[in-house]
Structures are given as C-alpha cells and as structure tokens.
Amino acid sequence: MSSIDSNISYIRFFYQQLELWPVVNQRFSDLHTQCKTKELPTGHSRLSVQFNPARIQSAKAKTDTQSIQKRPCFLCDANRPNEQMHQDLEHDYRLLVNPFPILPIHFTIAAKHHQPQSIFQEFTSYQNMLNQFSELIVFYNGPRCGASAPDHLHFQAGSKGYVPIEKYWNTDYEPFLQYIRQKDDLHTMSEKPSHYGIFLLSNFPTPVFVIRTHKYIDASPLFHTLYRALPSGPSPSEEPMINILGWQKENGEQIILVFPRSKHRPDVYFRDDDSRMSVSPGAIDMGGLIITINQEDFDRITPQTAHDILSEVGIGKKETQETIEKIHGREYQLPEQEPVIEVGILSHNVISFTLNETYHFGNQEIIGEQSVAFTDGKLLWNGKVYPKIELIPEHEGDFTLPEVMIGIQFHWQKKETQTFKGGITLLPDNGQVVLVNRVKTETYLSSVICSEMNSTSPIEFLKASAIISRSWILAQKLHKNKKTTSAGVCGYTNDKEIIRWYEQSEHQLFDVCADDHCQRYQGTRRITSNNSLKAVTETRGEVLIFDHDICDARFSKCCGGVREEYRYCWDELHIPYFTSHQDKIPAIAGNLSDEKEAKKWIESSPECFCNTQDRDLLHRILNQYDHRTKDFFRWQVTIPQKELSRRIKKETGIDFGKIIDLVPVERGPGGHLSRIKVTGTHCTKIIGKELEIRRILSKTHLYSSAFIVEKGEEENGIPQSFTLRGAGWGHGVGMCQIGAAVMGKKGYDYKEILKHYYPNTTIKKLY
Ligand SMILES: [Zn+2]
Ligand SMILES: [Zn+2]
Ligand SMILES: [Zn+2]
Structure with missing residues (x-):
C-alpha cells in the first residue's frame, strides 16, 4: 500500500500499532475500500475531495473553550485508549497513530505535556520533524483552523502524494513562486533572488506563503518574520490563524507552506438549508484535498464550490498585500541629523564619577563628585532611590570616571582615568549599576578612530576606515532589534558534521559597549588633533550604502x-x-x-x-x-x-x-x-x-x-x-586592511579604496 521502506522505525511502529488495534486497522482499510476520492479540476489547480465518514468527530468537533474544558484531553497520556501505543521522539514529543485517518499512513505527533496548540516557539521542532519524517508530509492546524485539540500541542504527519498542492508541487506550483523581498535579507536581491527565503504562491485558490529552506538552515528567523507580518489572531493572546503543511525533498530541501486563514469554517457549514456542507478545513483541505463526512456533500461539491471554500477561509488580496509589506519592512529611515549613540561604559555595584560641568536632573542642577549604588533592583543616589537616572548636560557635557577598569566585561585589565563628553544614563541591571554615555556620533567616532588607528597611516586609508566604523555604528543603531538572523553561536551539529559560525550579539540596554566586543571607546582624552581626527572630520556623516540601507562593512x-x-x-x-x-x-x-x-x-x-x-x-x-x-x-x-x-x-x-x-x-x-x-x-x-x-x-x-x-x-x-x-x-x-593601506600609500583615494573592497556600494553623506 505504500512505497515507503518498511524498515524505517516509524513505519514499523505504524504496522505494529495496526496489528494491535483492530478498530483503527479497519479505518485504515476503509480508506482504500469505502472512502471515495474524486478530482476537482479548476482553472489553475487540481483539487480533490475525499468522502470520509469516520472524520465526523473531527469535522463536528466543538472547539470552543467551554466544550474543550469539559472533555478529557485525548492527547494526554492518562486519557488515551489502552490500545494506543506511542513512540518517544526528540524534544518531548510522542508519535501516535492517528485513529481517524485521512492518509494511508497517518500519525499524530503530540507534545508529551499538556500545553496549548501554539507554533511560534515550536517551529524548530517542526523543522526537525520534516527531516525526521522525510518520507511524509508534516502539518499543523492552528487552534481555530481545524485543530480538534487546540488545548494540546500537536502536529500530524502522513503519506506524501495525496494532497494536491504537494503532489503537483514541482510542476504546477514551484515554478510560479514569487520571491518576497525581505528587508534584512535584501542583499540577496541584486541580480538573482535567493533560492531560500519567503515566497508567495498566488496561483492557488487561496494565497499561500512559502518558506523554502534546507534541513541544514534554521528557518525559524524566516518563519518568525512571516508570523509577525500575518494578520493578527482573533484576540491579542491568540496566534495568527494558520495552517502549515511541509515536506522535505530528497536533496534535503524543505518546502513549508503557510496558509493564512480568515475563518475557521466556511459559511456553508452554518447554513440550515439544503446548501449546508459539513466541511471544516484543516491543513489537508487547505492543500486541496477536501474532506466531506457525508455522501451528499461528496456528490454535489463542484470544482467551483471547492475553490470558493478555500478562498473564503483563506485571506484576501488586501491582507496578503499588507503581509508582504510587513515582511519587506518599512524602509529604514536613514538619519538626517547626527544621531546620539548610547555607549555602555561600565557596570559595577557602585559607580563613582565627577561631573566637570553642570548637569540637570529634573529641576536640580548637579555638579561635582557623585556616587550611585545598586540597591534592591533600583539605584541609590544621595540617599534616595530611583528606577533610572538620566543626567542632561548644560552644554556639551564633561565627566570623569576615576581609575576604572575599562570595558563592561573587564577582560581587558587596565585602570585609567577617563573623561567623556555628552549625557549620562544610569540603569540597574543584574545586581549592578550600568553607566551609559549618550554621545554624539562624530565625538564617539573620533575617540574610537584616534585610539584604534595609528595616525601615521596613509590618510586615505584612515578615511576609508572612518567610514567603515561610522557605517558599523549607525547600522548597529538603525537595525537594533530588527535583526532576523540569529546571534551568538549559529549552525548545527549532527553525527557527521559540526558546522558553526559566530554572529555578534546585540546589547539590550544600549547601542554598543565600550569594549573590544563592539569598538573600543576610551573617552575624549583619546581625541588628539592628528590625521585620525582629520579622517573623521573630513568624512563627517559619510556612510557606505547599498540599496537604501547602510552596509555591513x-x-x-x-x-x-x-x-x-x-x-x-x-x-x-x-x-x-x-x-x-x-x-x-x-x-x-x-x-x-x-x-x-x-x-x-x-x-x-x-x-x-x-x-x-x-x-x-x-x-x-x-x-x-x-x-x-x-x-x-x-x-x-x-x-x-x-x-x-x-x-x-x-x-x-x-x-x-x-x-x-x-x-x-x-x-x-x-x-x-x-x-x-x-x-x-x-x-x-x-x-x-x-x-x-x-x-x-x-x-x-x-x-x-x-x-x-x-x-x-x-x-x-x-x-x-x-x-x-x-x-x-x-x-x-570585505576590506583587506593591509591591501587598503597599500592602496592609500599608492595614492588611491578613500572612494576608490571602498569601491574596490565593497563593489556595488555608494558613499552617502547623511548629515
Ligand atoms: Zn492534553
Ligand atoms: Zn559590545
Ligand atoms: Zn588583500
């Protein structure tokens, strides 16, 4: 009955279960003998309908909160029928044979613990299942989108080759995918669109968002971008209404279809005249295999009604367009005036500093030595407790930190008195006081370039470096909290491979730290009038731009x-x-x-x-x-x-x-x-x-x-x-520093240097 290798452990499990559970075995046999299927060809797509009387339970399931609370959860260990076996899977999931099948092989994959149906945190598990059950399709019905157990997290998996959208994918659908430009991923858009990413399929009765990925690529950033862009759920606490259906190809590529929904059930479901139809779509129906529980519905459903039902419960053109726009992200608003950078200078249980000019704190004028201590999740300053202290300088600002260790993580052991310009913000965090310096971009940059670069280097090389550094800091600020790629250690490990790479993590309380983790920043004493400073001032406001965004230089x-x-x-x-x-x-x-x-x-x-x-x-x-x-x-x-x-x-x-x-x-x-x-x-x-x-x-x-x-x-x-x-x-x-310095010495100017190392980019003066 199936071409799947019966040595696969979950297939063996499937047949063992059928042997021991005659009722369910009978239902699987009925699928072949009694459940009729017919094709419903429409203009563009080939839908089909299955008559499946055993599904009455699911199609008529009451999924309102009260009904759910009244019944025992049939996915919890304690309430499952005695005959139902389970196989433990990774990440606390259990494999169960679905007792009311639609597909010749049909599993329910239920979380071990009773927890609400919700996909956002579980997407990685879902992606793993596509790989683990690579011979099957794996699908998800959102709480109001066909799940008959919205209170217990679960997925389903079943035979390939029965759901039309999957069956005809390669010929009828994949060639028509439209790539959706994703803002943080826009670099992939130059000549040819990325092979992996988020796409829209519009030649299906209902709009389908498609994530094309690979078993080795963590697609959760893409999924989370899509999830956030979808029309919001029926209430703020509920997820967007969706069905998900996906599978893995032989080469490891994964196709994940996301069907956004506007309705749980179509209008015909609620009619009380002859036109009533008991169709309650889940992922399989959305994929084009419509399930009817009675003979009449099966007989009278036409390609047009099937088409209309799918487009009725899916989302409309307007919502689709809005979703695409949200995925694109609004164009980043490039700054037109010199931005203020928030630099995390240090953290300690007590921080002492000296204000060398007058600062304002509310109505008070403050000057001279200050000391702020952490106390009970708050800040203690001059005998009073504050959740946050913000000091605004009367003029440019001027303060000194006496003999502090430099750098917020202290791995760079050096004590030094430091002087800073700009404002001060003090915050409590993790048992310590954090001192943040609010400083103008160019002041910050002058300090960084003067302390990091040797001012006897070729001036055009210094200018190129200043632009790179400015692009980095402004991109950091602009893209803050908008990253869709992961941070920290990325990659994957399996029995054959250890593949890792490292992405810089973002700071939550400020834009950048003063340590080597970001760029080393040691205050204004470092700013000396030399070629390094000249390189910063002569390129004031200039950054590297690609496609309306600041480059990752x-x-x-x-x-x-x-x-x-x-x-x-x-x-x-x-x-x-x-x-x-x-x-x-x-x-x-x-x-x-x-x-x-x-x-x-x-x-x-x-x-x-x-x-x-x-x-x-x-x-x-x-x-x-x-x-x-x-x-x-x-x-x-x-x-x-x-x-x-x-x-x-x-x-x-x-x-x-x-x-x-x-x-x-x-x-x-x-x-x-x-x-x-x-x-x-x-x-x-x-x-x-x-x-x-x-x-x-x-x-x-x-x-x-x-x-x-x-x-x-x-x-x-x-x-x-x-x-x-x-x-x-x-x-x-990117730029080869030695090469760039040699170019500078040979007489190339900074524009030529940057053009050589970052082709396709332009230099733009923002302010
Ligand atoms: Zn449960
Ligand atoms: Zn940092
Ligand atoms: Zn080189």
Missing part, C-alpha cells in the same frame, strides 16, 4: 590575495558587496574553490595589494603587529600530533583519538576552507565554517582557513605532525 587584516564570499564564513546569504575578487586592480573574480587551483595559489606569491614587504607600513596598520609576527601573506605552521588531538578533543568535546588526516572538503572562491574532514582513529567528522576550523586547529587561532595540509612522518600509519601552509590573516571578507 566587514573587514579583515589580510585577504591573502583573493577576497572571500560571505557565505563561506557565515550564514548562507549572497551579499552582492561581499563577493570574491582578487586584491588588485583590475580585480578579477576569484575562483579558488578547486583544490588544485588553491594549492597552486597558496604556494605562489602573486602580485596584489596586500602582498607587501613594507614592514614600516605594517607596523603602523596593525595594532598587534610586532617583531614576533611572522609573515602572514603566506605562512606555515607545524602542529605535533599530540597537541592537535588534544586540541580537537578539547574544542569539540569529542574524542577523535589520534588524528590520521585533515582533508579539505569545501573551499570558497577566495580559497578559504569552509569545511574540513577530520579523520581520527576513533571518529571522523566534517568541521566548519571558517572560524571554527581556525579555532579548532590552533589555540591562538590559525591566521586563516586558506591553507593546504601536509602530513608529517608517520608511525604505524599515524602522522606525527601536520604542516599547514596558508595565505592571509582573518576571514578575508
């Missing part, structure tokens, strides 16, 4: 000759200004993905901007550069077996045993490895992406992941060491 120390593409280091996004190009003019697109090409390239010393012997220039550009720093345009390290195996075990938490081989699996066109296969005597795994490879192979991080591997002498088949020969320093995406 990433940079690294040395690209090694070819810049890398963004997606080999971070998320799978195509960003048109982070493409792979050689570091010379004219720049030719890089193509070092091929192992042989990469080897040839790394073993050579090609002419490019960052291939420089100018030691004096290097000294000026790189903070960390000293005499111990070896060459990094081309470098070599040898790692002894013992150190390597210990290191890998420590970083992955997995004992690989002795390391037998390190094999490149995937390289970006810039030559940087994004996946490497680590073969040990105990286990073998693929590790990625770029930074994870560097981190796992060396305590001090390898200079880059653009390397080739040579095995050292072997003892009993175990190499005693590995020699890595590599190119460049850092991820290689």
